[in-house]
Amino acid sequence: MVGYIHPYEVLKNRQEKQGSKRAIGVLRLGEKTQDDFIFLNWREVFDRLQKCGVFLQSLGLKKGDRIAILGRNSFEWLLIDWAAMATGLVTVPLYPQSPLEEIRYILNESEVKILFTEQIIPELSILQISFLEIEKTHLNSIEQFNPDLLESDEIASIIYTSGTSGKPKGVMHTTRNFFEAVRTAAPCIRLSEKDRLLSYLPLSHVAERILIEFGCLYTGAEVYIIDRVERLMNFLPKARPTIFFAVPRVWDTIRFRIEKELRSQ
Numbered sequence: 001m002v003g004y005i006h007p008y009e010v011l012k013n014r015q016e017k018q019g020s021k022r023a024i025g026v027l028r029l030g031e032k033t034q035d036d037f038i039f040l041n042w043r044e045v046f047d048r049l050q051k052c053g054v055f056l057q058s059l060g061l062k063k064g065d066r067i068a069i070l071g072r073n074s075f076e077w078l079l080i081d082w083a084a085m086a087t088g089l090v091t092v093p094l095y096p097q098s099p100l101e102e103i104r105y106i107l108n109e110s111e112v113k114i115l116f117t118e119q120i121i122p123e124l125s126i127l128q129i130s131f132l133e134i135e136k137t138h139l140n141s142i143e144q145f146n147p148d149l150l151e152s153d154e155i156a157s158i159i160y161t162s163g164t165s166g167k168p169k170g171v172m173h174t175t176r177n178f179f180e181a182v183r184t185a186a187p188c189i190r191l192s193e194k195d196r197l198l199s200y201l202p203l204s205h206v207a208e209r210i211l212i213e214f215g216c217l218y219t220g221a222e223v224y225i226i227d228r229v230e231r232l233m234n235f236l237p238k239a240r241p242t243i244f245f246a247v248p249r250v251w252d253t254i255r256f257r258i259e260k261e262l263r264s265q
Contacts, residue, residue, distance in 0.1 A: 007082060019043035191215055197222065
């Protein structure tokens with residue numbers, strides 16, 4: 001992997017050189033829920049990124065303003081994050097299962113201007129925009145997108161701790177942080193454009209974000225997105241990941257499933 005390059009420039013290069021190559025497989029896209037993966041290639045991903053960027057720039061936000069992302073893993077989650085980095089905004093990812101009071105605390109503490117969410121939360125007074133609204137209404141722009149990229153040492157995202165030892169604490173990350181993490185990890189796990197990755201752990205966690213969101217960007221690996229862990233065992237054989245990242249509970253589930261099938265034979 002060569003020296004640092006901004007995520008937007010990486011996406012631009014991929015759509016120019018590998019536009020027709022599969023990039024992301026999803027089970028949900030807007031209102032459509034599928035029984036099998038449908039795919040977006042790098043050209044389609046970059047086209048949507050530019051249109052989402054035009055939409056974000058229309059909201060009157062200033063460079064460095066914070067926006068939050070709350071929802072299960074989805075293409076829209078990735079799209080908003082990538083578009084934010086291309087428009088000079090700072091993202092604050094939130095866990096979908098977080099209590100309302102914790103969400104409210106993080107939104108206030110990080111001075112978030114807009115919450116992009118899978119489902120509107122009536123109890124919150126902050127301006128909210130749903131993933132579905134973006135997909136249905138705001139990806140049809142024909143305006144030219146003029147990126148306003150964050151510098152490599154500017155804050156790109158604030159990732160909060162789980163709060164198990166007190167109130168959640170925000171950790172500031174730059175785009176260079178994400179790049180260096182991938183550059184360090186990719187050779188260790190031999191991650192390349194020939195690999196297939198499965199995204200099912202929360203994208204709001206830094207490990208999933210680095211491996212999936214930026215791993216696929218900087219190496220060209222295919223990503224298959226599952227919106228909840230309960231669907232993992234059904235779609236694992238369809239995705240056939242070549243590199244699989246899991247927590248102990250998931251490995252226990254896989255072992256239990258294998259042992260059960262062996263006993264039934």
